[in-house]
Amino acid sequence: MQTQPLGSSDLQVTRIAYGCMPLGGTWDAAPLSDSTRKEALRSIRAALDEGINFFDHADIYCIGKSEEAFSAVWDEAPNLRGKIILQSKCGIRFAGEPNPASPHRFDFSYAHILRSVEGSLRRLKTDYLDVLLLHRPDPLVEPEEVARAFDELHQAGKVRWFGVSNHTAAQLELLRAYLRQPIVANQVAFNVIHTGMLDEGIVFNQDNPKLARNEGTIEYCRLHNITLQSWGSLAWGLLTGRAPEKPAEHITRTSALLAEMARAKGVPPEALLVAWILRHPARIQAIIGTTQPGRIAASCRADGLELDREEWYRLFTAGRGEALP
Ligand SMILES: NC(=O)c1ccc[n+]([C@@H]2O[C@H](COP(=O)([O-])OP(=O)(O)OC[C@H]3O[C@@H](n4cnc5c(N)ncnc54)[C@H](OP(=O)(O)O)[C@@H]3O)[C@@H](O)[C@H]2O)c1
Numbered sequence: 001m002q003t004q005p006l007g008s009s010d011l012q013v014t015r016i017a018y019g020c021m022p023l024g025g026t027w028d029a030a031p032l033s034d035s036t037r038k039e040a041l042r043s044i045r046a047a048l049d050e051g052i053n054f055f056d057h058a059d060i061y062c063i064g065k066s067e068e069a070f071s072a073v074w075d076e077a078p079n080l081r082g083k084i085i086l087q088s089k090c091g092i093r094f095a096g097e098p099n100p101a102s103p104h105r106f107d108f109s110y111a112h113i114l115r116s117v118e119g120s121l122r123r124l125k126t127d128y129l130d131v132l133l134l135h136r137p138d139p140l141v142e143p144e145e146v147a148r149a150f151d152e153l154h155q156a157g158k159v160r161w162f163g164v165s166n167h168t169a170a171q172l173e174l175l176r177a178y179l180r181q182p183i184v185a186n187q188v189a190f191n192v193i194h195t196g197m198l199d200e201g202i203v204f205n206q207d208n209p210k211l212a213r214n215e216g217t218i219e220y221c222r223l224h225n226i227t228l229q230s231w232g233s234l235a236w237g238l239l240t241g242r243a244p245e246k247p248a249e250h251i252t253r254t255s256a257l258l259a260e261m262a263r264a265k266g267v268p269p270e271a272l273l274v275a276w277i278l279r280h281p282a283r284i285q286a287i288i289g290t291t292q293p294g295r296i297a298a299s300c301r302a303d304g305l306e307l308d309r310e311e312w313y314r315l316f317t318a319g320r321g322e323a324l325p
Contacts, residue, residue, distance in 0.1 A: 001051030007184030019289035024062025040069035046293035090116035143178035169220035192319035250321030274302035
């Protein structure tokens, strides 16, 4: 599996990464069951067999159970820790925590960041995270406070590198003005039917554009050597067999085009979805979140699968559901 540096870090990461969100089974207080632990191991093994060396977590996934399920891997492969790269995230808090009236919220406070990392280390049964991301932008962020938390975690050897998720260029710029460590990654939703970051550059100066605020995030990350990581890399299965809640014509059309192109190239459609992400010159790292070994293998067929400009644009135009200007 091809690798690349993660931003300006010394980490050499596989271009396809494994998303561990569903490994804990359910998002409730039920304890982790043996069968869920076994299924998690099956998915992790399938990812390792494909050569994936990068595993993406968050403190909140299945309320901590996904990190806990992952830690079972050390029992069967005690020497694995030094060979793989573990990333986790902090900063999202559930409603009802710690008090019944506490709302769902984002929390980049010093105390929460430190507490969250301690929890991830304990559940993952490891002494350090290779990468810690701030999960979703907190409007109440005090960048000095984040800097203090990062310094302490770094000096204690608990976190090696830092990054963010779902951040715009301006939010990155603010943090970078205060942090003493580089930001090496920005994890964002990105796939053939979720192209807001690209559309911004396409619809600039057009009449009545459907424009979400991105502030040139792709260009900013390329300029500052921040690796973009895509979540939703498999388009949540919506183009490969999972029925959408709200059927949409462009999804049906894109799904048919994907199947036709995949057939012509002799690869599974999942491979084409991931290859479309990897084709972008920003060298985006694609995170795949399927638990199914067959789909993990199918997605990894994207490694070394080259899309030409015409193939990339056919999928892009179909997925955005609108002709280019
Ligand atoms: N930073 C963030 O805010 C954020 C948000 C969400 C996720 N993430 C990370 O990114 C990773 C991947 O994201 P994601 O899970 O949202 O997106 P994804 O990889 O596009 O989708 C994976 C999901 O789609 C399902 N799926 C795929 N193909 C399918 C098919 N043909 N039929 C039915 N279901 C199918 C998978 O179920 P099966 O397991 O059954 O295949 C799984 O539930 C996560 O694990 C997590 O690490 C980050």
